[in-house]
Amino acid sequence: MTERAYPVPDAVTQPFWDGVAEGVLRIQRCDGCGRHVFYPRAVCPFCMGAVLSWVEASGRGRVHAFTVVHRAPADYRDEVPYVVALVELDEGVRLMTRLVDVEPSAVAVDQPVEVAIQGEPRLPYFRPVP
Amino acid sequence: MNPERVAAIAGVAESDLGEVAPKTAMQLQAEAAREALTEAGLTLGDVDGLFSAGGDGFAPSMAVGEYLGIRPRYTDSTNIGGSSFVLHAGHAYQAIQTGTCDVALITYGSTQRSQASRTLGRAGGMRGSAQFEGVWGLPLPVGAYALAASRHMHEYGTTSEQLAELAVATRRWASLNPKAFMRDPITVDDVLASRWIAEPLHLLDCCLVTDGGGAVVIVSAERARDLPKPPVWILGHGESHTHLGISSMPDLTTTPAEHSGRAAFAMAGLTPADVDVTELYDSFTITVLLTLEALGFCGRGESGAFVSGQRTAPGGEFPLNTNGGGLSYCHPGMYGIFTMIEATRQLRGECGERQVPGARVALANGTGGVLSSAATLVLGRD
Numbered sequence: 046m047t048e049r050a051y052p053v054p055d056a057v058t059q060p061f062w063d064g065v066a067e068g069v070l071r072i073q074r075c076d077g078c079g080r081h082v083f084y085p086r087a088v089c090p091f092c093m094g095a096v097l098s099w100v101e102a103s104g105r106g107r108v109h110a111f112t113v114v115h116r117a118p119a120d121y122r123d124e125v126p127y128v129v130a131l132v133e134l135d136e137g138v139r140l141m142t143r144l145v146d147v148e149p150s151a152v153a154v155d156q157p158v159e160v161a162i163q164g165e166p167r168l169p170y171f172r173p174v175p
Numbered sequence: 176m177n178p179e180r181v182a183a184i185a186g187v188a189e190s191d192l193g194e195v196a197p198k199t200a201m202q203l204q205a206e207a208a209r210e211a212l213t214e215a216g217l218t219l220g221d222v223d224g225l226f227s228a229g230g231d232g233f234a235p236s237m238a239v240g241e242y243l244g245i246r247p248r249y250t251d252s253t254n255i256g257g258s259s260f261v262l263h264a265g266h267a268y269q270a271i272q273t274g275t276c277d278v279a280l281i282t283y284g285s286t287q288r289s290q291a292s293r294t295l296g297r298a299g300g301m302r303g304s305a306q307f308e309g310v311w312g313l314p315l316p317v318g319a320y321a322l323a324a325s326r327h328m329h330e331y332g333t334t335s336e337q338l339a340e341l342a343v344a345t346r347r348w349a350s351l352n353p354k355a356f357m358r359d360p361i362t363v364d365d366v367l368a369s370r371w372i373a374e375p376l377h378l379l380d381c382c383l384v385t386d387g388g389g390a391v392v393i394v395s396a397e398r399a400r401d402l403p404k405p406p407v408w409i410l411g412h413g414e415s416h417t418h419l420g421i422s423s424m425p426d427l428t429t430t431p432a433e434h435s436g437r438a439a440f441a442m443a444g445l446t447p448a449d450v451d452v453t454e455l456y457d458s459f460t461i462t463v464l465l466t467l468e469a470l471g472f473c474g475r476g477e478s479g480a481f482v483s484g485q486r487t488a489p490g491g492e493f494p495l496n497t498n499g500g501g502l503s504y505c506h507p508g509m510y511g512i513f514t515m516i517e518a519t520r521q522l523r524g525e526c527g528e529r530q531v532p533g534a535r536v537a538l539a540n541g542t543g544g545v546l547s548s549a550a551t552l553v554l555g556r557d
Binding site for chain 1: 294295296297298299300301302303304306307308309310311312313314315316317321322323325326329370371372373374375377420421422423427
């Protein structure tokens with residue numbers, strides 16, 4: 046068994062992972078153009094602004110796309126089938142996640158979801174909005 | 176049509192394909208290069224532009240140069256995934272146009288099947304943008320293409336049956352190609368009954384894992400005048416990329432072939448309607464559907480209907496992936512070079528049972544990464 050993948054924060058992304066550790070989903074918002082940015086960056090890809098402030102995200106969004114994984118990478122084979130999704134947050138940014146507390150067959154594109162931070166390593170999973 | 180004649184494909188070759196153990200990836204490249212240069216009536220000493228990606232070490236063109244004793248005036252190890260070799264052809268055109276080289280050699284080789292080196296994901300610490308994508312157990316690349324497929328199905332009502340039509344048609348082409356790895360006919364039901372890999376993609380929606388390599392020789396118009404084979408002219412080329420990871424893809428149903436194709440067609444002075452035979456990187460069935468739309472062969476959301484009724488099969492209205500593609504002919508990890516090899520042979524009329532009669536204009540398109548990059552060539556014969 047290899048070492049299962051885990052995130053390695055860097056100077057720019059550390060506040061995101063600090064937030065996850067505290068149970069909070071934080072994303073960047075550019076002071077220059079006001080747009081939300083994800084993943085975290087040192088320079089805004091929309092306006093080249095260099096000042097990006099951290100804001101607490103609503104933690105809500107919709108399933109933008111999803112796949113039910115049956116043939117998994119080595120470290121995840123015990124968990125199939127599971128759902129990996131791209132979630133578009135209400136703030137407009139998209140992130141990859143896994144959906145929990147839902148049967149794979151019950152997942153649909155555009156389904157409303159909310160963040161559910163959990164696991165080891167601790168990660169921002171999502172689950173259907175009740 | 177663009178009347179300018181700058182650079183032509185003068186030689187193409189595959190190495191051994193399928194399972195080649197105990198041959199190495201470098202041996203495959205060397206053998207393919209030798210055959211392609213021989214076909215072009217040239218020798219290693221004529222090569223002054225060298226292009227490779229994805230092979231041994233950190234600088235593949237340096238490794239190939241050392242192995243074959245080539246000291247190029249122009250060198251390019253650009254790696255943007257499986258589209259790299261189509262991009263290399265465009266760069267070779269530019270280098271020839273500016274007089275930086277006269278004879279360009281592009282090579283690729285892989286032994287991923289015999290070495291069982293293919294993995295679906297990495298372990299350990301994830302850095303950079305991978306710290307947000309590499310921690311979810313998404314099998315790559317298939318999972319990313321599955322995400323795009325789910326979105327296309329949602330937006331346009333595309334069905335698994337339509338994806339399967341493409342796999343069936345491609346297998347029918349493979350049955351006409353003696354070099355193809357999988358030649359037994361399949362049905363739509365076979366595709367739908369094959370096991371899930373990452374929904375909505377079944378096993379038979381996915382490309383093969385084979386060994387293999389290839390080489391392409393591109394020469395200046397002056398050199399092209401007295402070659403053994405009829406020249407296959409590069410009429411237009413284009414390249415682009417929009418993202419690295421799938422969560423950063425601006426629109427999951429629009430590939431960067433939209434940009435590379437537009438550039439290639441504009442340069443060629445042609446439109447999709449002028450293309451007689453089309454060779455697209457078919458890493459997965461959905462890759463082809465999205466690329467058909469991005470290149471303008473059909474409208475947005477229309478690709479499912481476009482490939483239905485076996486329209487892309489032998490004898491159909493739209494000859495597509497006539498060698499049997501990555502789905503059924505060979506797929507040694509980075510397939511792009513094979514789109515150019517088959518397009519060239521079709522334009523020369525060398526394809527035997529699978530020849531598209533009277534083909535004069537061909538399109539080759541590579542896709543790299545997770546729908547991340549694209550490179551397009553429009554090719555024509557005299």
